Amino acid sequence: DLYEEEDAPADLGVRPPVVTIMGHVDHGKTTLLDAIRKTKVTDTEAGGITQHIGAYQVEENGKKVTFLDTPGHAAFTTMRARGAQVTDITILVVAADDGVMPQTVEALNHAKAAEVPIIVAVNKMDKENANPDRVMQELTEHQLVPEAWGGETIFVNVSAVKGEGIDELLEMILLVSEVEEFKANPDKRAQGTVVEAELDKGRGPVATLLVQNGTMNVGDPIVVGNTFGRIRAMVNDLGRRVKTAGPSTPVEITGLSDVPQAGDQFLVFEDEKKARQVGEGRQARAKEAERKQSSK
Ligand code: GDP
Numbered sequence: 001d002l003y004e005e006e007d008a009p010a011d012l013g014v015r016p017p018v019v020t021i022m023g024h025v026d027h028g029k030t031t032l033l034d035a036i037r038k039t040k041v042t043d044t045e046a047g048g049i050t051q052h053i054g055a056y057q058v059e060e061n062g063k064k065v066t067f068l069d070t071p072g073h074a075a076f077t078t079m080r081a082r083g084a085q086v087t088d089i090t091i092l093v094v095a096a097d098d099g100v101m102p103q104t105v106e107a108l109n110h111a112k113a114a115e116v117p118i119i120v121a122v123n124k125m126d127k128e129n130a131n132p133d134r135v136m137q138e139l140t141e142h143q144l145v146p147e148a149w150g151g152e153t154i155f156v157n158v159s160a161v162k163g164e165g166i167d168e169l170l171e172m173i174l175l176v177s178e179v180e181e182f183k184a185n186p187d188k189r190a191q192g193t194v195v196e197a198e199l200d201k202g203r204g205p206v207a208t209l210l211v212q213n214g215t216m217n218v219g220d221p222i223v224v225g226n227t228f229g230r231i232r233a234m235v236n237d238l239g240r241r242v243k244t245a246g247p248s249t250p251v252e253i254t255g256l257s258d259v260p261q262a263g264d265q266f267l268v269f270e271d272e273k274k275a276r277q278v279g280e281g282r283q284a285r286a287k288e289a290e291r292k293q294s295s296k
Pocket of ligand 1 (some may be wrong): 023024025026027028030031032038046123125126127158159160161162
């Protein structure tokens with residue numbers, strides 16, 4: 001309803017891919033996310049401090065990649081259940097010693113349903129009983145056929161614990177991005193999706209927003225799900241205060257009147273009055289819906 005007309009092709013520029021890591025429990029999603037961040041974010045950049053805001057960016061060969069690091073499949077599934085499509089590429093992690101497991105299949109089915117390209121990261125290659133061939137065999141049965149076998153799926157062998165194969169994985173992400181050409185218009189008011197949100201004792205409602213189109217600025221009036229406000233401050237994934245955030249950038253913001261939900265859409269408005277009007281209207285409708293629900 002609130003979304004403007006499509007962008008003219010001339011206004012679109014390349015944006016970083018947004019990547020979600022999925023896979024069976026204990027196959028190494030968290031370890032891989034940490035390893036990517038650790039190898040790619042130098043201490044001097046971050047001042048040794050990184051901040052968990054639910055998403056982060058790294059650079060490979062001068063190009064940025066955005067990772068969602070919300071635990072488990074939550075990022076992907078809750079957001080998609082709420083109609084938000086934030087993921088451009090899925091990394092399917094499969095432990096080389098364990099092979100394809102139920103949640104591996106679940107994850108690949110989610111990605112397929114969303115038509116999101118899949119890159120397979122065969123993890124735990126440092127283990128003695130690692131069997132990457134078996135993983136390829138098992139995934140072929142699910143129509144993920146490795147390039148090496150004449151298929152189209154990229155497989156990368158990694159060891160998250162040893163930090164091996166990370167560069168190759170990032171290069172493959174950039175390769176897929178080049179083919180898919182993810183684009184956005186940086187020269188308009190920002191819109192995007194809530195990655196996570198909470199009530200902070202000192203700062204009030206705090207939300208990590210992923211800008212999907214446009215550019216967001218401190219001071220922008222904004223409607224986020226059923227809440228609204230004016231952006232008071234923005235902090236990036238390195239814990240630094242920033243004044244603007246362009247396409248595919250995650251930032252933590254303060255200044256909302258209430259705590260939104262992961263998967264909520266947000267939209268920046270030209271003036272605060274309009275944002276308040278739309279926000280309050282949504283709030284009222286949400287309350288009414290809740291009331292009806294509870295009186296059933
Ligand atoms: P998640 O549930 O998918 O997030 O898995 P975790 O990242 O929590 O990893 C589960 C376990 O596997 C932990 O004990 C990790 O230390 C271990 N692990 C993760 N990656 C590797 C790896 O590359 N090699 C080895 N040997 N162990 C790993």
